[in-house]
Amino acid sequence: MTGHDRRAILKAMTSAFATLVAGGIAVSLVTAAEATAAESWPVQTLLAFADTLIPGARRFPGDVVVAGAVTGPGAVQAGVIDILTSPQLPLAPLLPSIAALLDARAVAYAAARLIWLPPLRPPFVGLSFSHRTALVGGLFGPDDVDWALWQVLSLLVGLAFDTAGQYDTGQAVTQKHPGLVWLGFPEPGLDGLWRFTDFSYGRPLAALHPDTTASGSPA
Known part of the structure; x- marks a missing residue:
């Protein structure tokens, strides 16, 4: 992968991260069966990468992508796949290159340790969870030429689980988004808004300005 390719991928990933932080994207929630029905090799590799960072239970018996x-x-x-493949973000055309880079790292990792990789699976998916973890841990070192790429990719993975940033928050809560449920994200009020009676510092920082609009924005 050339330096130009790396810059293009990193720019697209950073744009995707900024979009999600700014307001999220609205897509439909799908079941695991629907998501896995058409998983290409690049998608399998990227899902395995995400599962290495934030592990989960297997989606079905014999699942090899999720360890x-x-x-x-x-x-x-x-x-997480809804973030990476969303048509509203610029990542989809770059996913094969990102996955190929990760698979190339997996091949090199396996060769150096005489690990046999199943020929009918993506190389990264063919690694055990412990080896996936060791490989991914090394990707974030300051000497790795692609460390910035992996950092942004890991941020997107975190957003998918911790904030449901790829979904409308109200929809995600209503449909019991696994990450929000696991983290105990609170339900909104009857009007669909979140209010918190306890202030972070034990007291309000300032009185509400009289010209504040109903949406909470300054006039």
């Missing part, structure tokens, strides 16, 4: 390292939900169940 099943824990019993609760992880990034895959939380809809």
Whole structure:
């Protein structure tokens, strides 16, 4: 991968992250069965990467993409693929290159350790969870030429689980988004708004300005 390719991918990923932080994107929630029905090799590789960062239980018996390292939900169940493949973000055309880079790292990792990789799976998916973890941990070192790419990708993975940033928040809460449920994200009031009676510092920081609009914005 050339330096130009790396810059293009990083720019697109950073744009996707900024879009999600700014307001999220609205897409439909899908079941695991629907999501796995047409998983290409690049998608499998990226899902396995996400599952390495935020592990979850296997989606079905014999699942090899999700390693099943824990019993609760992880990034895959939380809809990380909806962030990466959303038509509203510029990432989709770049996913094969990102996945190919990760698979190339997996091949090099396996070769150096004489690990046999199943020929009918993406190389990264062919690694055990412990080896996936060791490989991914090394990607974030300051000497890795692609460390910035992996950092942004990991931020997107975190947004999928911790904030349901790829969905409308009200919809995600109503449909029991696995990450929000696991983290105990509170339900909104009857009017669909969130209000918190306890202030972070134990007291309000300032009185509400009289010209504040009903939406909470300054006039």
